[in-house]
Amino acid sequence: MLYQQDCASCHGETGKGTSRGPDLTGVGEAAVDFMLSTGRMPKRGAASNQPPYRPSLPEADIKALDQYVTELAAKGGPTIPSVEPVQGDQAKGHILFDENCAACHNSGGSGGILYSRVVPSITGATPTQIGEAMRVGPGPMPVFGPHQLTQSEVNDIASYILSAQHPADQGGDPISHIGPAAEGAVIWLVAITGLLFMIRWIGERG
Ligand code: HEC
Ligand code: HEC
Incomplete structure (x- = not known):
């Protein structure tokens, strides 16, 4: 089943963790659903742990795993909030x-x-x-x-x-209240700030 196939190798057969993944006891269904729905889990090597995140499992599998992992180990932590x-x-x-x-x-x-x-x-x-x-x-x-x-x-x-x-x-x-021209200027500012960050970062590494 899904858990054995996609999760157990790191989180263990009973969700108690291994050297490759943490113990899921009491982390809560909200944590399980967050990790799966954002695509942080199942982890596929170090590269998958970088934004932007995309879910890699179909929604029905995520729902099934939310329930299964909660029963197995995660119950006790925060439940999935209903946000309106x-x-x-x-x-x-x-x-x-x-x-x-x-x-x-x-x-x-x-x-x-x-x-x-x-x-x-x-x-x-x-x-x-x-x-x-x-x-x-x-x-x-x-x-x-x-x-x-x-x-x-x-x-x-x-x-x-x-x-x-x-x-x-x-x-x-708030930005769009001051119109498209100002918005364009803000986008430039953000882009230039990002560039400066990059330059500094590259500089620090070299
Ligand atoms: C390749 C190993 C690996 C696989 C496969 C994997 N995980 Fe994880 N998982 C981790 C690691 C390592 C972390 C710790 C956070 C991080 O490094 O991203 C983690 C964190 C988590 C957390 C958060 C725990 C907390 O303390 O809040 C949950 C929940 C979780 N994983 C669920 C799953 C589920 C469900 C699956 C299967 C669909 C899965 N993981 C597959 C390695 C893995
Ligand atoms: C101390 C810094 C910090 C504060 C304060 C903070 N966050 Fe975060 N937030 C993060 C980091 C870092 C991550 C990524 C965690 C990870 O991937 O392991 C994150 C992730 C998120 C995500 C997931 C985004 C995704 O990848 O899909 C959401 C949503 C979020 N935060 C909302 C909020 C909200 C709402 C607040 C205020 C109530 C908040 N954050 C306050 C640092 C912060």
Whole structure:
């Protein structure tokens, strides 16, 4: 079956881990679904652990594995949050995003570099993945539990991130309010900043 075929070689027959993959006891269904739906798992060598992430399993297999791995080992941790961006307040979400997320993901969610690790762009994440990332705290990202950000604040943040993904559909993100020319200038600025990062990075390696 799927688990034995795609996961057991690293996480062990019973999910208790091996030298190639961590123990999955109590990590929670949210962590399993996040890892699979973003394509971080099943890991296929070091190269697959780089953004941008793309799911490599069909959705039905992901659902089946979510359940199986949760029963096998992962139960006890955060469950898959149900995120409802339409119930969120976009303006509040913008403020919460700037306070809690922008330091790493940039105010537009485009990602960046932190302690020389790549912080992925979140502009392609689904509402569920946004909620899961907050509850799970993948890799170096901190966990935002229900005591730090309530369910309704998660909805607010998801609503803001989605508005930044589709500015035209939802009335615009802050940048597009000042028109296409300014937006073009911002894109240039981002591109040039990226280039400077690259140059510095290459310089440091040489
Ligand atoms: C080649 C080895 C390998 C395979 C195959 C693999 N994993 Fe992983 N998995 C890892 C490693 C290593 C990590 C630690 C994070 C990282 O390095 O990306 C991890 C992390 C995870 C986590 C996060 C654990 C935590 O502490 O939050 C989950 C959940 C997970 N894997 C599930 C799966 C599932 C389900 C499959 C099968 C579809 C799978 N993995 C296949 C190596 C593997
Ligand atoms: C300290 C830096 C930091 C903060 C603060 C932070 N993140 Fe992250 N985030 C990361 C890193 C690093 C990753 C990639 C983790 C990995 O791949 O192992 C990530 C991954 C994600 C992803 C998954 C994107 C994908 O690859 O599909 C989402 C969604 C996300 N973060 C949303 C948020 C939200 C929402 C907040 C604020 C509530 C937030 N993050 C705060 C560093 C951070």
